[in-house]
Amino acid sequence: MGNRAELGTFLRSRRARLKPEEAGLRQYGERRRVPGLRREELAQLAGVSVDYYVRFEQGRAENVSDTVIDAVATALRLDQFERRHLLHLVRPDHTGARPAQQVRPGLRRLLDSVSGTPAFVVGRRTDLLAWNDLFAALLTVDLDALPPERRNKIWLAFCHPVVRGRYVNWEHKAADLVAQLRMELGRHQCDPEFQDFLSRMSAESADFRRHWEAQEVREKSHGLYHLRHPAAGEFTLSYECLLLPDDQDQSLVVYTAEPGSPSEAALRLIDSRVGTAS
Template sequence: MRRKELGDFLRSRRARVRPQEAGIVPGPRRRTPGLRREEVATAAGVSLTWYTWLEQGRVNGVSRQVLDSLARALLLGEAEHRHLLELAGEPAVEPAEPGAVTREVRDLLAMVEPNLAHVVTRCFDLVAWNAPVEALLRTMPERPAGDDLNVVWLMFHNAWMRERFAEWEAEARWLTALLRNESGRQAGNPRFQRLVARLAATSSDFRAFWASHEITPFTPSERAFRHPAFGEITLRYMKINVENDPDQSVLVHYAPPGSAAAATLARLSGA
């Protein structure tokens, strides 16, 4: 599976690079929109046959030097380069079950109220949240549970979620790219593989976004939400890693003190 993912990723990146970007002058009869296999192989200093086998998932083991050369040939960014290295590595040891959310983390969730805060795993499972998030969950027509209590699953399968995001497609694409960003290090995690398979089997939107092989690291930003009672509200968000459990992160959606959004959050918390 890891070799197939590696081949798919290489093909998708090769198709994205215009010949001019790689210093190649395309001829008048060129039909390939991106780079040809032989052009990548030449730029990376490997044989065409070997590179073809690599894209076909038939190569066991690739040196760091060759991977770095391929990254340069395909003009990969930092996150894409790291993703390439992870896909080409040894299969990851199956991770342990996520640890319990500690008292300190739960205290943090309460301390940031009335801002929204929740804990997610690297598979984007929701494992803890504070009172303002609980208030939102109570407004869902069907409250999620079990495997459905997952941020990515809810994004693609919960009508309530679609209605709450002012720019749903952009958010869904971003979340899929975050999930793809985890796929290299989660290749040995059965939970991760089940989630991706389930999403691909049930959502045409997810299949299309996943097939693009777009990856992105998490960066703090802001997003707009729609609330049926309070209207549209724009919140900033950031992630806090839990140092004693690398599988957990705290996501906080917040508003600057004294802002109109902060007043809305206070009303939401008391709703």
């Protein structure tokens, strides 16, 4: 069994959001002291004893079967990302501290060769491992000048006022980042560096603590972000996140604009200023 506290908190949060009538349970007008499903109600829906579910939620049920995990996930109406996160919490990778993250030279050359498109490589804990000039210009931040521990998407979005101001809908961006980070925690909950990072972020940012306590989990492989730039105004970029086949902890992320759109014109304007500066 993995991190007992993390597992229990996640399951309680999912019980709390599900009303009995949504789960097909009848209510008889009694006053409920807690929101959502009680443990005995969830045990009934999952087809296990109350005692067994209590031990499961507390992380004390050893060798839990896939059938039980699936039954609990179904009873809680978990989506595909929440199911995967639950499985990670129950059966974690017990590898401790991970080796330092390295970007292959060929991948760095690929970033440098990409023209007119912001691109970067992100690693564990949303660390920025490599990027091209246009991505830094998009953020309007000299990433090379930052200490290595600050070259991190979470820290930049929550603690760097300039980067925070780049996102038109900052709350949406913040929620996405934290939900992805929690998904990653399920895989790396035994990594002390991950726990240290969470402690530092919680100490530095009340907004981070607020989003972290929401217990949201998801993975994002593509999507849209609405951005603003002092030279180009507001525009929208698509992103594609490509997991590297030889390192499951690294992804190549590329931003693009719809051809012929005002967003493409905005991106070209920013790119032209990068060329002028160079």
